[in-house]
Amino acid sequence: EVQLVESGGGLIQPGGSLTLSCAASGFTVSLNYMSWVRQAPGKGLEWVSVVYSGGTTDYADSVKGRFTISRDNSKNTLYLQMNSLRAEDTAVYYCARGLVEMATYYFDYWGQGTLVTVSS
């Protein structure tokens, strides 16, 4: 059974750093596209970042230069290192598995989400 379990969220001051983890089971993280998607309180979904199966990464403009996505193949775990956090980064962060469909990819499994609150 495929499962994704996020952890690491919490309250952090503006300018601070936080690392989110997403432990996967039932499949191999390194063989899949893995993404982070966030949702600010009462708002819609926003794609944040992806690590492709080949290891290359990509980011939304809103987080580029501040967030780093990575994976630990030995632990089958996905990470999101978040630096220089801003109030507008406050959101529930979901990790999701991406499946390729033609020239796009979609998310077939999602974690339960972890809440990050950036506030003084």
Place this chain on the structure above:
Amino acid sequence: QSVLTQPPSVSGAPGQRVSISCTGSSSNIGVGYDVHWYQQLPGTAPKLLIFGNNNRPSGVPDRFSGSKSGTSASLAITGLQAEDEADYYCQSYDSSLSGSNVFGTGTKVTVL
């Protein structure tokens, strides 16, 4: 603001048919990228509903269907049920965006 626009809300009585539009442009849906749909029940993570414009994952009722034409896509729900009350999001690619992935603005479906 997303490049994929959805109506903020739609509503219908039980048993009725409702449709949700996802309007894009020539840099996303119009160039041929597939559209995918997600259902988000209150307080839960999104769930894949439709992939590749009109394909249902195993377990999704055939009351849900998707279509795409030109620069827009649609999600239809027939035989509306109380448990369909949720937020719905489309997702596609946009060649003008960093990372390319984009979600629609989201639509709240209310069952009257």
